[in-house]
Amino acid sequence: MDERKRESIVAYLRRRMAEFGIKPEDVAISIAADQERLRAVRYRDAAGHTWDGKGAAPQWLVQATSAGQSLEHFAISGTPQPESGKRTRVDWRNDPFAGTRLATISNERVGAA
Template sequence: MDERKRDSIVAYLQRRMAEFNITPEAIAASIAEDQRRILAVKYRDAFGNGWDGEGAAPQWVVQATSAGQSLEHFSVRKAQEKQSNKTAGVNWRDDPFAGTRLATVKAEPLQAP
């Protein structure tokens, strides 16, 4: 973004903040509250609906558990742990060349021109 466009956007935001009497502290508090709310979510469905596990279960949780789905299926922490535990590598069981000559021939390194 060029400097003129940035300055224009900043000036517009400052005017709107003054118009509605919004302070930078209020914006910072709102952002912090949003982040806290996002981190508090323990369960999330495929549509992005979240629930912190406290209070009455929202309708999407009630419907899913009534249909036989476990609550742990929607656990955010479980999904994060799975992603962090994944090891990089190749699943050789899916190798289409397994057992053929292509699987045993060593590739020669490419030479720079």
């Protein structure tokens, strides 16, 4: 992004923050709270639904475990790692659809349906 465009965006954000009475400290506190909430997350699915493991399990997790998926499948290990440009290999040994018809449908047929 060029410097003029960046400065323009910063000026716009400062004007809007002043208009709504938002201080930079408020933004910093909000970001810190969001990061703390994300650290508390213990389970996440591919759609981005999360659960901290406390209280009743959410519907998305109940449906997945009822369908045969294990709770450990959704467990988050440690802190999220930034994605690198390198593609990682997929471990198909734990694929719940391995050997079923769902694993053998080609992309062409899926797109045509």
